[in-house]
Amino acid sequence: MNKRNQLAEVHNSGKPYIIYKSKKGFDLFTNFSKKIILNNNNIAGFLNKKHKNNSRDTDLYIGFFGYEILNNLISVKIPKQKSIKFPKGIFYKPEKKISLSNNLKYKNKDKYKNSSFKININKDSYTKIFNKFKKKIKSGETYQIKICTKYKTKSKIDPLNFFSKLSKTNLAPEAFMIRDKNYSIISCSPENLITKKGVNILTKPIAGTVKKTKSLNKIKALKYFRKNIKETKEHNMIVDMERNDLSRICKPGSVKLFKQKTVEEYKDLFHYVSLIKGKLKKNIKNKDIIKAMMPGGSVIGCPKINTLNLLNKQEKENRNIYTGSFGYIKFNGDMRFNIIIRSILNFKNISEISVASGVVVDSNAQHEFNENYIKAKALIDLFK
Amino acid sequence: MIYVIDHNDSFTHNVVHQFSLFDQVECDNYNEINIKKLQKASVLVFSPGPGNPRNYPTTSKIYKQFKGKKKMIGICLGFQQILFCEGAKIIEQKKIYHGFQSDIKVISDKSLFKKGKIFKVGRYHSLKLKEPFKIDNFDITMRCLKSKVAMSFENSKEKIYGFQFHPESFLTINGNLLIKKILSA
Numbered sequence: 001m002n003k004r005n006q007l008a009e010v011h012n013s014g015k016p017y018i019i020y021k022s023k024k025g026f027d028l029f030t031n032f033s034k035k036i037i038l039n040n041n042n043i044a045g046f047l048n049k050k051h052k053n054n055s056r057d058t059d060l061y062i063g064f065f066g067y068e069i070l071n072n073l074i075s076v077k078i079p080k081q082k083s084i085k086f087p088k089g090i091f092y093k094p095e096k097k098i099s100l101s102n103n104l105k106y107k108n109k110d111k112y113k114n115s116s117f118k119i120n121i122n123k124d125s126y127t128k129i130f131n132k133f134k135k136k137i138k139s140g141e142t143y144q145i146k147i148c149t150k151y152k153t154k155s156k157i158d159p160l161n162f163f164s165k166l167s168k169t170n171l172a173p174e175a176f177m178i179r180d181k182n183y184s185i186i187s188c189s190p191e192n193l194i195t196k197k198g199v200n201i202l203t204k205p206i207a208g209t210v211k212k213t214k215s216l217n218k219i220k221a222l223k224y225f226r227k228n229i230k231e232t233k234e235h236n237m238i239v240d241m242e243r244n245d246l247s248r249i250c251k252p253g254s255v256k257l258f259k260q261k262t263v264e265e266y267k268d269l270f271h272y273v274s275l276i277k278g279k280l281k282k283n284i285k286n287k288d289i290i291k292a293m294m295p296g297g298s299v300i301g302c303p304k305i306n307t308l309n310l311l312n313k314q315e316k317e318n319r320n321i322y323t324g325s326f327g328y329i330k331f332n333g334d335m336r337f338n339i340i341i342r343s344i345l346n347f348k349n350i351s352e353i354s355v356a357s358g359v360v361v362d363s364n365a366q367h368e369f370n371e372n373y374i375k376a377k378a379l380i381d382l383f384k
Numbered sequence: 385m386i387y388v389i390d391h392n393d394s395f396t397h398n399v400v401h402q403f404s405l406f407d408q409v410e411c412d413n414y415n416e417i418n419i420k421k422l423q424k425a426s427v428l429v430f431s432p433g434p435g436n437p438r439n440y441p442t443t444s445k446i447y448k449q450f451k452g453k454k455k456m457i458g459i460c461l462g463f464q465q466i467l468f469c470e471g472a473k474i475i476e477q478k479k480i481y482h483g484f485q486s487d488i489k490v491i492s493d494k495s496l497f498k499k500g501k502i503f504k505v506g507r508y509h510s511l512k513l514k515e516p517f518k519i520d521n522f523d524i525t526m527r528c529l530k531s532k533v534a535m536s537f538e539n540s541k542e543k544i545y546g547f548q549f550h551p552e553s554f555l556t557i558n559g560n561l562l563i564k565k566i567l568s569a
Contacts, residue, residue: 140461140510141434143482233483236506240395240483240553247397252404257554303394306434361480361510 006098008106011160016180018062018092019163020328021173025101029062029094038065038089040072046091047287051331062328063091064178064185064340067319070295073287076308083318086183086347091329102171104164117151117353117380120317123369129314130365137361142310144237145301146356149372150317151380155351159184162344162382170267170378174338176326185321187343188378190271193296193325194337196289199280201250202258205242205298207235208272211374212265221270222263230362231272235261239274241297241304248292250278268378286329296339299323299356321345322354344379353379386567387425389414389443391433391461395508398552399431399459405560406567414443422446427455427567430462432550436511437461437468444469455543457566460509463546467537470522473514479531481507485555487529488536495525495538496565502529503562506555509548543569 010017010030017030036046046061053059069088071078121129126149133145163177163186172188192204208231210221225231239257246255259275280289300323301307322345327337345352355375357368386403388411390396396411403409410421422428428450430443437444440461447456447469458466464474484507490497503526513534517524522544526536535548545566551559 137482138476138480138510140436140476143434143508143510236483236485236553236555237508240398240506240508240550240555243554244394244397247401252401252409255401260554297394303392303434305392305394361482 007100007104007160010098011106011179016092016178018094018179019100019104019177020062021171021175022099025099026104026167028098028100029058029092029096030098031095032092033095034093036061036063036091037087038069038091040069043069043073043089044287047290047329048285054331058094058097059331060328061091061093063089064321064324064326065089065290065294066321066324067295070290070324071308071312073294074291074305076305076312078312081318082316084320084347084350086318086320086345089324090180102167104160104167106160106164108158108161115154117153117383120150120152123366126369127365130359130368133310133359134361136310137359142307143302144234144358144360145307145310146299146358147368148311148315148319148322148354148356151353151355151376153351153383154349155346155383156349157184157344157346157351157383159186159346162186165382172266172342176338183345183347185326185343185345187326187340189326189338189341189343190266191296191298191339191341192336193339194289194293194327194335196280196333196335198334200277201246201280201289202275202277203242203246203293204273204275205238205296206271206273207231207238207298210270212267212269216270218263218265218270221265225261225263225272230360232261234358234360235272235274237302238298239276241302242274242276245292245297246276246278249280249284249288251281254279286333286335289335294325294337295323296325299339299341301358319354320352323356342375342379344382351383385410385421385425386427386429387411387421388429388431389417389446390431391440391443393431393433393461395550395552396431396433398550399429402552402560402563403429403567406564414440417442417446425454427457430456430458430465432460432462432508435461437465437474440465451544452542456545458546459552460548460550463537463548464511464513466544466546467513467517467522470519472517472519474511475514476510477512477533480510482510483508483555486549488526488549489529490525491527492523492525492538494523494540496540496569497525497562504555504557505535505549505551505559506553507549508553512548540569545569
């Protein structure tokens with residue numbers, strides 16, 4: 001049986017399954033023997049669980065932490081918000097892993113209906129929030145903060161149809177998809193937050209994105225980023241913040257910047273990326289790593305705690321998966337996690353897409369509001 | 385032992401790592417201060433952090449209690465905190481420096497560093513010291529080459545030092561040397 005058929009077979013069987021980008025293509029995980037729905041009481045136990053077997057490639061938990069539970073884990077409170085009661089985090093124990101190529105061939109001819117997307121913050125409200133945060137930057141309460149806007153529509157979707165379309169236009173290195181009975185997530189996240197193997201840990205923050213055009217090649221993109229003072233400052237801040245977060249759990253002197261402000265090329269865009277590595281201190285537990293690194297700084301702002309408090313006071317709606325992390329923890333302690341951005345959450349037949357862009361002292365409300373729309377558009381277009 | 389007092393910043397652990405190159409370092413949040421560590425430490429470091437020195441009365445108390453008794457070093461907010469305790473005004477600046485690399489110059493011959501020397505440093509500050517500023521034993525020893533904003537003070541008599549910039553930032557060239565010199569002074 002060929003692999004293309006395996007994908008369709010799993011999909012058509014109706015079983016829950018997960019697809020995660022691998023180096024060569026995609027990995028598909030299914031036949032889940034356990035499903036753990038996380039809450040504030042069971043997360044510590046889940047993270048510090050010891051396992052006997054760890055040699056098989058399915059000896060791992062794969063799933064996601066939502067934004068709220070990551071706040072709770074570092075004792076940041078979230079005031080009561082509008083919520084769709086989506087779980088705070090879910091992890092699965094797969095019993096089967098299938099390797100797939102980059103070419104996910106799947107087509108669903110079904111027509112589905114959906115109404116148009118509604119945004120939760122209009123331009124006027126956005127500008128007000130923006131100006132409020134700018135004042136907070138002037139008074140030193142935050143140095144950079146990301147305002148989140150949410151687009152929603154009522155729709156039934158076929159997640160694999162969306163995901164295979166998305167993987168053709170944007171083969172993102174941290175892309176993933178979850179299809180379960182009552183929800184699905186489709187994401188083309190480009191950003192790796194944690195790669196941990198043995199004592200080695202690395203993070204690869206992205207700050208700065210520019211759309212590819214015919215005249216803009218990689219060298220010109222680098223020039224663009226270097227000249228752009230706003231992008232450079234935002235990026236510098238994130239690099240120092242990620243160095244800091246790694247320093248919490250790594251041996252002194254081991255945290256090093258391996259790639260400083262390089263450009264990575266994707267199908268439609270260029271990202272401004274750095275790579276920071278460290279060696280873990282002795283006796284560091286999974287929970288320590290998650291608490292030090294999440295929620296990922298580049299999508300929150302800086303400094304993390306104060307900025308999270310400012311955001312949480314402002315935002316009226318639960319972020320759900322947005323700016324949480326998806327990935328796996330192997331039973332031998334190795335792990336890989338991304339930052340959940342550029343994603344669609346479909347729950348109770350409502351699809352939501354969240355986006356955010358940064359307020360720094362010299363950013364402009366109109367520009368950032370439009371930037372948010374551009375980020376959402378690639379996903380909204382899937383619904384056409 | 386060096387005791388770093390953290391003001392909930394996302395750069396504090398870079399400071400901890402930097403100082404760890406020279407001595408044993410302990411670090412606690414400003415509202416979870418451990419008295420034993422505080423007493424035991426030979427050097428107190430006030431970390432960077434968000435907000436204004438007046439938001440951190442506990443840190444001001446610690447400063448006043450140990451002034452002249454222990455070596456003290458303030459970084460960014462910590463720099464402002466020490467000056468604030470000495471009666472200086474800390475004000476908003478028109479141009480804000482977050483994630484900025486600047487050239488700064490040693491302007492005083494009372495400095496541990498050679499007068500006229502230029503350093504490349506990383507800056508993350510909304511606020512600055514209001515000048516003119518004159519307090520006994522405190523010398524402004526470095527300034528931003530462009531804006532002339534105060535970038536460091538040294539009080540060699542009571543061994544109190546402050547940097548408005550971030551010696552621990554990857555944007556600061558030779559930051560470790562700066563710290564080494566202050567610690568061995």
